Amino acid sequence: xxxPDIAVLTGYAPNHLDSYGTVxxxxxxxxxxxxxxxxxxxxVAEQADKALHFKEKVxxxxxxxxxxxxxxxxxxxxxxxSFELTKAKENASLHSNVIGEHNVPVLALCFSLGLS
Numbered sequence: 001x002x003x004p005d006i007a008v009l010t011g012y013a014p015n016h017l018d019s020y021g022t023v024x025x026x027x028x029x030x031x032x033x034x035x036x037x038x039x040x041x042x043x044v045a046e047q048a049d050k051a052l053h054f055k056e057k058v059x060x061x062x063x064x065x066x067x068x069x070x071x072x073x074x075x076x077x078x079x080x081x082s083f084e085l086t087k088a089k090e091n092a093s094l095h096s097n098v099i100g101e102h103n104v105p106v107l108a109l110c111f112s113l114g115l116s
Contacts (some may be wrong), residue, residue: 009045011047019100024028046061046062048062069087071084080095080096081107082095094111
């Protein structure tokens with residue numbers, strides 16, 4: 001079995017009930033990632049963290065930001081999604097060809113992880 005250094009849980013929704021059968025089975029499988037990745041290296045979307053019950057505290061990211069980086073000035077058009085990140089006195093302006101404001105939290109997480 002694989003033992004990744006970092007795991008990112010981007011969401012929780014009953015989309016895969018055809019495979020899992022029940023919401024409880026889906027939750028159990030998602031939470032089982034704890035067996036393979038240290039809690040300090042487990043990043044969970046805010047909405048998923050509220051629905052799932054991890055044994056220890058995990059890193060939560062969401063619409064407000066990730067890793068101390070705050071998201072602002074989100075703009076979406078046909079060329080993609082742009083936004084700014086701020087942490088203390090540091091600023092970053094980012095653009096992704098991925099379209100959709102809902103993608104910004106995970107993009108901010110990727111930026112934050114890339115700097116660590």
